[in-house]
Amino acid sequence: MSWLSNAFDRLRFRARPPSDDRSRMRAVANNLILHLHPTRVPAPALRFTHTWGLGGISALLTVILVVTGVLLMFRYDASVERAYASIQTLETVVPFGALLRNVHHWSANLLVITVLLHLVRVFLTGGFFRDRRGNWIFGLFLLLIVLAFNFTGYLLPWDQLAFWAITVGTGLLDYIPVVGVLVANFLLGGREVGQAALRNFYALHVAVLPVVLMLALSYHFWRVRKDGGVALPDQTGPVEKLTTIPHLVGIELGIALVTLTAVMLFAMLVPAPLEGMANPAHPPNPAKAAWYFLGVQELLLHMHPLAALALSTIGLLGLAAVPFWDRDDSAIGIGGRSTRGRKAAWLGVALSVLLTPLLVVIDEWWLDLPALLPGLPTLVSNGLIPLGLTLAGLAGVYWLIRLVLRTRHNEALVGLFSFTMSALVVLTLIGIFFRGSNMALVWPW
Amino acid sequence: MTTQPTNATPETTMSRRNFLSLGLGALGLVGLLQTGVMTVQFLGPRRVDGEFGGVVQAGLVESFPPGSVTEFPDGRFFLVRLADGGFLAVYRRCTHLGCAVSWQAAENRFACPCHGSYFDQEGDVENPPAPRALDTFAITITDGTVIVDTAEPRQRDAFDATQVVYPAGA
Numbered sequence A: 001m002s003w004l005s006n007a008f009d010r011l012r013f014r015a016r017p018p019s020d021d022r023s024r025m026r027a028v029a030n031n032l033i034l035h036l037h038p039t040r041v042p043a044p045a046l047r048f049t050h051t052w053g054l055g056g057i058s059a060l061l062t063v064i065l066v067v068t069g070v071l072l073m074f075r076y077d078a079s080v081e082r083a084y085a086s087i088q089t090l091e092t093v094v095p096f097g098a099l100l101r102n103v104h105h106w107s108a109n110l111l112v113i114t115v116l117l118h119l120v121r122v123f124l125t126g127g128f129f130r131d132r133r134g135n136w137i138f139g140l141f142l143l144l145i146v147l148a149f150n151f152t153g154y155l156l157p158w159d160q161l162a163f164w165a166i167t168v169g170t171g172l173l174d175y176i177p178v179v180g181v182l183v184a185n186f187l188l189g190g191r192e193v194g195q196a197a198l199r200n201f202y203a204l205h206v207a208v209l210p211v212v213l214m215l216a217l218s219y220h221f222w223r224v225r226k227d228g229g230v231a232l233p234d235q236t237g238p239v240e241k242l243t244t245i246p247h248l249v250g251i252e253l254g255i256a257l258v259t260l261t262a263v264m265l266f267a268m269l270v271p272a273p274l275e276g277m278a279n280p281a282h283p284p285n286p287a288k289a290a291w292y293f294l295g296v297q298e299l300l301l302h303m304h305p306l307a308a309l310a311l312s313t314i315g316l317l318g319l320a321a322v323p324f325w326d327r328d329d330s331a332i333g334i335g336g337r338s339t340r341g342r343k344a345a346w347l348g349v350a351l352s353v354l355l356t357p358l359l360v361v362i363d364e365w366w367l368d369l370p371a372l373l374p375g376l377p378t379l380v381s382n383g384l385i386p387l388g389l390t391l392a393g394l395a396g397v398y399w400l401i402r403l404v405l406r407t408r409h410n411e412a413l414v415g416l417f418s419f420t421m422s423a424l425v426v427l428t429l430i431g432i433f434f435r436g437s438n439m440a441l442v443w444p445w
Numbered sequence B: 001m002t003t004q005p006t007n008a009t010p011e012t013t014m015s016r017r018n019f020l021s022l023g024l025g026a027l028g029l030v031g032l033l034q035t036g037v038m039t040v041q042f043l044g045p046r047r048v049d050g051e052f053g054g055v056v057q058a059g060l061v062e063s064f065p066p067g068s069v070t071e072f073p074d075g076r077f078f079l080v081r082l083a084d085g086g087f088l089a090v091y092r093r094c095t096h097l098g099c100a101v102s103w104q105a106a107e108n109r110f111a112c113p114c115h116g117s118y119f120d121q122e123g124d125v126e127n128p129p130a131p132r133a134l135d136t137f138a139i140t141i142t143d144g145t146v147i148v149d150t151a152e153p154r155q156r157d158a159f160d161a162t163q164v165v166y167p168a169g170a
């Protein structure tokens, strides 16, 4: 088989594979794809557990999504009469159509997970200090693009799941004061989800967002290079540097192959969901948003939509403020800032896993603020007060961690971050598995 | 300002170059604005004839017995005839997050399956999370026929008698 690997090598390098370090470095610098890398990388940056390869996995998933998405476009029909039928044809008639759809569907869902994990990784290893501040905030923008991609794609199959998830999702916009209804009507091309909405979402999903994402990703990668690659602890002595070929490229190819195999296997075994055709007269019970919005939907069950919206916005702004909130950059590149910071992280997770379900259950079965405070408008009793209580609770978690573990500010922030992220995960899991008919709490088994 | 002549100082006179570049900038701005407005209009909400949004001839007054609720799926509303003979056209879009409510005759209420809101026959909230009563559409009764205009849903906090339309002579 050596002729085969020779042929591959020739394709990759247009010549025989470079055998000494200098020509390896030149090969990186002269290749369009490889030149996204530096020619040499510090050895600690190559440790898999420093980045978990999450940025790279996200990039690979994006490529998979573009390729499968373009193929899907050849068979998909963005009209309310034909959309559902074209997906059914894809599922049952077109050779490998179901597989293609499954790969696109699961890659898109996995991308949300890997991008979020990537964000967590960058936060925990202090990847946002100094020059990287800009790329951190820009990264949040990337997260929003990924979510917008998923949201617009969700409508396209035009089944019951799609129709009602988008109805509920855009219904949330109505609560934004002054401009909300206007924006919702503009997005949907009318008051309700219909043909105009399907057209709009399709154009956004296959033309506008891909261009925005490609430009944004190019900028993101360029910044990573400009900022000196993955953030590492400040070094006192000289650092060992290894050539990108074979050290980095080898790891990347390995991760890429594993990801590709995993996605393929999953897509072969688990079909992407498709319910009955959209019926605007009959919402399913319960009507749930896409799973990655179920955390927010769970909040909606506990407070006024405006409060839930405010809380989500505060969370996002809080993430954007992280580089300004934690200015102690001596912890750059160190996981959890310090040993005590790592402890704070685990304490945050533990508190969250205990408190979040407890609060959900209490609010569901015993606490009824509007009934307790009958004189107040619901915007206050069911909005401002729960919002204030939640924020106060978060501040309480911060101070608890600070006092119990005697941490410094930046370590307690790590605890608060872990608490909030875990709460999001717990709320999402409750939304997915523990909400049944009429959105009442149920056991999933 | 008065019309008194002022001294033209060198600072207030404008060179030809500055004038032209200012003009060019202004033209560019106008062009940009125009393109923006055109784009927004092009992308904006569209109404399709014959769909929801037009005028619906619901039927003769007598065909709706007092105390009945009749669904008009294409018009997206329920025609409610109250016990006292008055009419109310209730938009079926739940005021919580926009799901379609359905009429449960046995329980005498509108139910939204999405997050469990209930509304009574007049559209008032019986059970949150819905924050306000169901929206309504304008009703006119001409020659004994009930006509509902679905162009613009009307928001209300709660039901009150002024929203009800009575047939002539009732």
Ligand code: HEM
Pocket (backbone or CB within 6 Å): A051, A053, A054, A055, A056, A058, A059, A062, A115, A116, A118, A119, A122, A125, A126, A127, A128, A132, A135, A136, A137, A138, A139, A140, A141, A142, A143, A146, A217, A220, A224, A229, A230, A231
């Ligand atoms: C489509 C989404 C995204 C892709 C494909 C992507 C890709 C990458 C890649 C390949 C790297 C190099 C290091 C690594 O592999 O971990 C990286 C680094 C980085 N990313 Fe992302 N990213 C995405 C979204 C985000 C988000 C949501 C954030 C944060 C809010 C973010 C912030 C950063 C920062 C600050 C760095 C530098 C980290 C360091 O120096 O340690 N990125 N990204």
Ligand code: FES
Pocket (backbone or CB within 6 Å): B094, B095, B096, B097, B098, B099, B112, B113, B114, B115, B116, B117, B129, B130
């Ligand atoms: S949309 Fe009706 S209760 Fe939420």
